Amino acid sequence: MAEGKGTPVALRDRYLIYPERPLPELNAPNAQAFMAEDRREGGRSLFALISRPDLPTRTSVMRTLKGIQTAGLMQLNEWGVVYWPGAGRNLMALVYDRPAGGRVMAGMDAEFKRVDEYEIVRKAATPLINAMKETAQRNIVLRSIRPTNMFWMEPRDRIVLGDSALAPAAFEQPAVFETIETAMASPGGRGLGTFSDDLYALGVSLVMLMLGRNPVAGIDDYSLLQMKVAQTSYAVLVRDERLPLGMIEVLRGLLCDDPEERWTLETLDLWMSGRRLSPLQTKLDRRGARAYKFQNQDYYTCRELGMALVRHWDAGVVQVVEGRLELWLRRALEDKPRADTIAAVVRVAGDKRGAGDLALARSAMVLDPNAPIRYKTLSILPGGFGTALAISVAEQKEPKLWAECIIREVPKQWFENRTEYNPEWSQLDGTFKRLRNFLGQTAMGFGVERCLYDLNDTMPCQSPMVVKEYVLDLKELLPALDNAAKTADPKSWPIDRHIAAFIASRADFDIDKPLSSLSDADPSINSLAMLNLLALIQWRAGADARPGLGAWVAGLLGPAVAGFHSKERRQRMEKEIPKVGRTGNLVELFNLLDNAGERERDAYEFMNAQSEFNTIKQELTAIETGRVGRDDSARRLGQQIAAFVSAMVAMITLTALVVMELF
Amino acid sequence: MAKPKARGKAAPPPAPAKKGGGTMVLMLMGALAVPFSIPSIIVLFFSMLPTAVAALVERPPGRFAWLAVGGLNFAAVAPSLFGMWFGNHTVAAALTVLTDVTNLLMFYGAAAIGWTLYASMPSLTGVFLALGAQRRAGVLRDQQRKMLDLWGEDVAHLEE
Numbered sequence: 001m002a003e004g005k006g007t008p009v010a011l012r013d014r015y016l017i018y019p020e021r022p023l024p025e026l027n028a029p030n031a032q033a034f035m036a037e038d039r040r041e042g043g044r045s046l047f048a049l050i051s052r053p054d055l056p057t058r059t060s061v062m063r064t065l066k067g068i069q070t071a072g073l074m075q076l077n078e079w080g081v082v083y084w085p086g087a088g089r090n091l092m093a094l095v096y097d098r099p100a101g102g103r104v105m106a107g108m109d110a111e112f113k114r115v116d117e118y119e120i121v122r123k124a125a126t127p128l129i130n131a132m133k134e135t136a137q138r139n140i141v142l143r144s145i146r147p148t149n150m151f152w153m154e155p156r157d158r159i160v161l162g163d164s165a166l167a168p169a170a171f172e173q174p175a176v177f178e179t180i181e182t183a184m185a186s187p188g189g190r191g192l193g194t195f196s197d198d199l200y201a202l203g204v205s206l207v208m209l210m211l212g213r214n215p216v217a218g219i220d221d222y223s224l225l226q227m228k229v230a231q232t233s234y235a236v237l238v239r240d241e242r243l244p245l246g247m248i249e250v251l252r253g254l255l256c257d258d259p260e261e262r263w264t265l266e267t268l269d270l271w272m273s274g275r276r277l278s279p280l281q282t283k284l285d286r287r288g289a290r291a292y293k294f295q296n297q298d299y300y301t302c303r304e305l306g307m308a309l310v311r312h313w314d315a316g317v318v319q320v321v322e323g324r325l326e327l328w329l330r331r332a333l334e335d336k337p338r339a340d341t342i343a344a345v346v347r348v349a350g351d352k353r354g355a356g357d358l359a360l361a362r363s364a365m366v367l368d369p370n371a372p373i374r375y376k377t378l379s380i381l382p383g384g385f386g387t388a389l390a391i392s393v394a395e396q397k398e399p400k401l402w403a404e405c406i407i408r409e410v411p412k413q414w415f416e417n418r419t420e421y422n423p424e425w426s427q428l429d430g431t432f433k434r435l436r437n438f439l440g441q442t443a444m445g446f447g448v449e450r451c452l453y454d455l456n457d458t459m460p461c462q463s464p465m466v467v468k469e470y471v472l473d474l475k476e477l478l479p480a481l482d483n484a485a486k487t488a489d490p491k492s493w494p495i496d497r498h499i500a501a502f503i504a505s506r507a508d509f510d511i512d513k514p515l516s517s518l519s520d521a522d523p524s525i526n527s528l529a530m531l532n533l534l535a536l537i538q539w540r541a542g543a544d545a546r547p548g549l550g551a552w553v554a555g556l557l558g559p560a561v562a563g564f565h566s567k568e569r570r571q572r573m574e575k576e577i578p579k580v581g582r583t584g585n586l587v588e589l590f591n592l593l594d595n596a597g598e599r600e601r602d603a604y605e606f607m608n609a610q611s612e613f614n615t616i617k618q619e620l621t622a623i624e625t626g627r628v629g630r631d632d633s634a635r636r637l638g639q640q641i642a643a644f645v646s647a648m649v650a651m652i653t654l655t656a657l658v659v660m661e662l663f
Numbered sequence: 664m665a666k667p668k669a670r671g672k673a674a675p676p677p678a679p680a681k682k683g684g685g686t687m688v689l690m691l692m693g694a695l696a697v698p699f700s701i702p703s704i705i706v707l708f709f710s711m712l713p714t715a716v717a718a719l720v721e722r723p724p725g726r727f728a729w730l731a732v733g734g735l736n737f738a739a740v741a742p743s744l745f746g747m748w749f750g751n752h753t754v755a756a757a758l759t760v761l762t763d764v765t766n767l768l769m770f771y772g773a774a775a776i777g778w779t780l781y782a783s784m785p786s787l788t789g790v791f792l793a794l795g796a797q798r799r800a801g802v803l804r805d806q807q808r809k810m811l812d813l814w815g816e817d818v819a820h821l822e823e
Contacts (some may be wrong), residue, residue: 565814609814614821616803623803624794634792638785643727645784646734648778652737657745 009082013097014039017048019086025103028149028163029172030055036095038077046077046149051092051166052085054394056387056459059472062094064138073132073152074099074160088470094166098329101152104159105208108148108174114212115159121272124150124159124209125250128202129268131161136265136506137194142280143169143193145201146177157210168387169193175221176214177201180233180257183225184307184379185372186390191383196259200233201269204256206247215241222311229303232284233257250276258283286331294319302333306367309360310374315354320347320363341366354408366415373414374494375405382411382428385435386455388447392463399448406435408449431455444517449501462500467491468473474506475541478534478549482584487547490555495530503533509540515590528593531557535590545584553589554581560593565606569598702747702757709761710740713774717728731781739773 008016010187016037027045036046051057062079069075075097075527084091092270105112115124135142145162149172153160170190175183179200182190215237216224217435227236228410235257243251250271253263261283263271273275284301291298292305295312300306309316309325317323323346345362361375372381378401380388384544385402392399405411411432415425424599438450460470461480465488469480481494495503495518504515514536517529531553538546554577561573573593582590622631697704706794714736718729743760760766810818 002753279810299693472790505731555757565817567813567815580763584745609810610821613810613818616807617819620800620807622805623800626793634787634789636781638788639781641729641788642777642781642784643734646738648733648734650734650738650741653741657741661745661749 003558008037009084009093010091011036011048011078011080011082011095013415014048015048017050017082017093017095018082018215018253022260023098025152026098028166031094031166037264038266039495045098046095046376046402047098049094049096049163049166050082051094052394052520053087053089053091053467053470054462055167055171056390056456057167058165058169059458061140065139065165066137068138070134071158072160073134074127074153074162076165081205081241081472086502088469092166092635093472094163095385097153098161099151099153099160101155103148104152104181105147105214108176109217111213112147114639115209117210117247119246120244122207122537123157125206126272127158128161129265129272132195132202133265133269134200140227140304141169141195143190143201144172144174145198145205146175147205160239167280168390171387171391173201173613176216176237177204179259180225180228180303181259182373182381182538183228184374185223185377185381185384186388189310189372189378189384191381191382191387193383196262196266199254199263199265199539201242203251204233204237206254207243207251209243210243210247211241211279215239226304226307226631227629228257229285229307230300245488253277259475268650285332286335288328290332292325292328292332299329302335302338302367303371304363304370306374310379312363313357314362314377317360320360321349321356325363329375338366340372358408358410358413362413362417365414369417369419373405373411375408375410376401378402378405380506382403382425384415385411385432386452389452390456390459403439403451405450405483406432409436412483417560444495444497445500445504445515445517445518447497447501449497450504453502453505460499461502463496463502466496468632471502474537475503478538478541478544478546481552482546482549485552488552490552493530494549494552495533500533504538507537507540509536511536524563526559527557528590531560531586531590531593535586538586545587549579549583550581550584550586550589552581553586554578564602565609566602569602702752702754703744705754705757706747706760707740710743710766710770711736711795713771713778716788717774717778728778731784732777735777735780736770736774739769 007020007548008018010016018035019035021035023033023035026049028049030052031049034048034050036048038044038046059079062076065073065076066079077095077097079092080094081090081095122295128150132142132145143163144163145161149162149164150159151162152158160301168188169192170182171187173187173190177200178190179197182193182197185191212457216227219227224236232255234252237255238248238251244403249270250263253267253271255449256262267277279574285303287300293298293299294305294308295315297308300309301333305325309319320342323343326346329335331341331343339363342363345359345366349359349362357376359447361373362373364374365405372379372384378388385406389399389402392402412429416431418425433564435451438446438454439448441447450461452462458472461477463469465484466477466480469476469483471477471480481499483631484494500515500518504511511533514529514532518533521524534549534553538544557577563568564570564573576592577589580592713734714729714733716724717732721728743766747756747760
C-alpha cells in the first residue's frame with residue numbers, strides 16, 4: 001500500500017483503488033473518479049470510475065471494451081463490483097488508463113483551444129472513427145461521443161473517448177449530440193440507439209472541436225430542437241462559422257437529419273481514403289399554405305406542430321378532439337391521407353374516459369412517425385422503455401404514467417403506424433404485450449418490478465435487503481441474502497416483490513409453479529414456495545452452504561410444517577428443520593418438507609381418521625340422545641328374544657312329552 | 664308398402680315353469696290325512712286360536728308375535744294332544760279336552776303369557792342396551808380424545 005493514500009479497495013486482487021484520492025477532473029456525470037494502481041505493473045498511470053448505485057450499467061459493453069486496444073478509446077483494464085467504503089455498499093468499478101492530457105472540453109459552456117484544420121483528422125477524427133469501427137465490429141453502440149467525454153491521451157497529441165459503460169446508452173448525452181428523433185425523447189428513454197446516432201454525435205463533436213466551443217451554448221434543449229427541425233442540424237450547428245472546406249462535406253454527411261441519408265462508417269472510410277462525395281442537399285419538411293396557430297405560435301410543418309401539441313398536452317388534446325388538426329391537414333397542408341387518419345383516430349376514440357389522451361398520442365405519431373412514443377409527459381423511443389423505468393426507479397418516482405402508457409397499448413399504436421417492416425419492431429411489440437401481461441398481475445414476481453428486470457439485463461436487484469450488495473446475477477443473490485440474514489427481522493421474508501421479480505427475470509430454469517404459489521393465500525403453500533425458489537437457485541448456482549439464510553428460512557417454515565395433519569409428524573419436522581437450516585443446505589431443507597410420499601400418507605391417514613371420528617360422533621350422539629334401547633333395533637331384538645324363548649319352551653315341552661311317552 | 668307396425672301390447676312372455684310341486688304333494692297328503700286326524704285338528708283349531716289371532720293382526724316386518732304366542736300356546740296344548748294320540752284319539756275325547764275349563768285356562772293362559780313376553784321384552788332389552796351404551800360412550804370418548812391429540816381439532820371437521 002502506498003503511504004498516505006489511505007486504505008485501498010482491491011478489484012479482482014490486482015487493481016487497488018484509493019477512496020481517499022479522488023480525481024474530480026476525471027469524473028463522469030454519473031460516476032466519480034479515484035486514483036488507481038496496478039499491483040503487477042506499479043508504474044502505470046490508472047484511475048477508476050465508481051458507478052452510481054441505482055443506475056443500470058452496460059456490462060456487455062464493459063466485457064467487450066476490456067478486450068479492445070485502440071487509439072481512440074481510453075483503455076479499460078478491468079471492471080467489477082467492489083465494496084466501496086464511502087457508500088457503505090458494493091458498487092461497480094472500472095479501471096482505465098489515465099489520460100495525461102486532461103479533458104478536452106470541461107463543460108458544455110466552456111471554451112477550449114480549438115483543434116486546427118490540419119490536425120483535426122489525425123488527432124481526433126482518425127482515432128475516434130477507428131474506435132467506432134472496432135466497437136461496431138463487436139456490435140457495440142457507444143452513445144457517449146461528445147467532447148466533454150474526450151481526453152487528450154498525451155497533451156495535444158491524440159484524443160480518446162472516455163467511459164461509455166457506466167450509464168445507460170445516451171443517458172449522459174446533452175441533447176445537442178442527439179439526432180432530432182432521439183433528442184425528442186427524455187434522456188432515459190433514448191434506447192440503445194444505432195451506429196448512425198453515434199455518427200451524428202461524432203459530427204457534432206467535430207464541429208465543437210474545430211470551433212473550440214459549443215456553437216449553440218446557452219440555448220435550451222427544446223429551442224435547439226425546434227431550430228434543428230426548422231433549419232436542419234447542419235444549419236443550426238455550423239451556421240456562418242468558418243470551418244475548413246474539406247470538413248464541410250463530412251459534416252454535412254454526418255449531421256444529415258435523415259437517418260437513411262446520413263453517412264455510414266463505410267462512407268467515412270471512403271472519405272478518409274481521399275474520395276470526395278457529392279454534398280447532400282438539405283431537405284425540409286413540407287410546409288402548410290397557412291400557419292396553424294397554437295399557444296400564440298405559428299406552426300407550418302407536421303413535425304413542429306406535433307412537438308408543440310405534446311408539449312402543451314391538455315391544450316393539444318382539445319385541438320385534436322375538436323377536429324382543428326384534421327382541418328388544417330386537409331386544407332392548409334392538403335395532406336388527405338394524414339387528415340383521414342386523424343379523423344379516424346378521433347372517431348375511434350369517441351367519448352371514452354382518457355380517449356383524448358390516446359387520440360393525441362396517436363395523432364402525434366401520425367404527424368411525426370419517427371418521433372418517440374409521446375404520452376402526456378412521457379417521451380420514449382420504443383427501445384428506451386427499460387432505461388426510462390430504471391431511471392424512474394432510481395429517482396424514486398412512481399412509474400405510474402409509464403405503466404399506464406403500456407396498459408393502454410400506446411406502443412402498439414406506434415408499431416401499427418409503421419409503413420415498412422422491421423423485425424426488431426415485431427420483437428419489441430411482443431415485448432410490450434408481455435409487459436402488459438406483467439402489469440396486469442399483482443402477484444409477487446410480476447408487476448412493474450418484473451418489467452424493470454426484464455427490460456434491464458444489468459439492473460442490480462433493488463430490494464432493500466440486498467441493494468447494498470449490488471446483485472447483478474442470480475448466483476450472487478444467495479450470498480447477499482446470507483449477509484442480509486445477519487441484520488434482517490427473523491419474521492420477515494427473504495423474498496420481497498423485487499427479489500421475486502429479479503429471480504423470475506434472471507432464472508433460466510422453470511420456476512413457474514413456485515412463483516405462482518408464492519402469492520397463494522395459504523401460508524403453508526406460500527412459505528414452501530419461498531423455500532422452493534431459494535432451493536432451486538442454490539441447486540442451480542452450486543451447493544455452497546448458506547447457514548445464515550438457512551436458519552432464517554427455517555424460522556419461517558412454521559406454516560409449511562402446520563400443513564402436516566399428524567402431530568407426531570409435525571413434532572418430528574419441528575426438530576429436524578432448525579438442524580438442517582443451520583447447515584445452510586436449502587435443497588435438503590426443501591426435500592425434508594416437500595416429501596411427496598410422506599404428505600400423501602399424512603393426507604390419507606388424516607382422511608381415514610376424519611371418517612372414523614365422524615362415525616364415533618354419530619354413535620355418541622345416538623347414545624347421548626337416548627336413542628339406544630329405544631329405537632327399532634332394540635324393539636326388534638326384544639321381540640326376537642320373546643319369540644326365541646317361547647319357541648324353546650315349546651321344543652322342551654315336546655321333547656319332554658316324547659321322552660315320557662317312550663320311556 | 665311398408666309393413667304397419669305392430670300395435671298394442673307386446674306378446675306375453677312365456678309362462679314360467681310351475682313351481683311348488685312338492686307343496687302340492689304335501690297338501691295332498693295332508694288332505695288325505697284329515698279323516699284320520701279330525702280329533703287333533705279340532706283340538707288344535709280351538710286351542711290355538713290366540714296364535715292364529717296373533718298371526719293375523721301382526722304386520723311385517725318382524726312377525727315374531729305368532730311365534731312368541733304360539734310357542735307357549737303349543738307348549739300348553741301339547742300334553743293334551745299327546746294324551747289323545749297315545750290314548751283315545753276320537754272326536755268325543757277331543758270335545759272332552761275342549762270342554763274342560765282347566766285345559767282352556769291353561770291353553771289361553773299360556774298364550775297370554777306368550778303375548779306378555781312379546782310385549783314386555785323390547786322394553787327390557789332397551790334397558791339392558793342403554794346400560795351397555797353408557798359404557799360404550801366412555802370408550803368412544805376416550806378414542807376421540809386420542810384422535811384429537813394425534814390429529815388436532817381439524818380431525819373433527821369432516822369436509823363433505
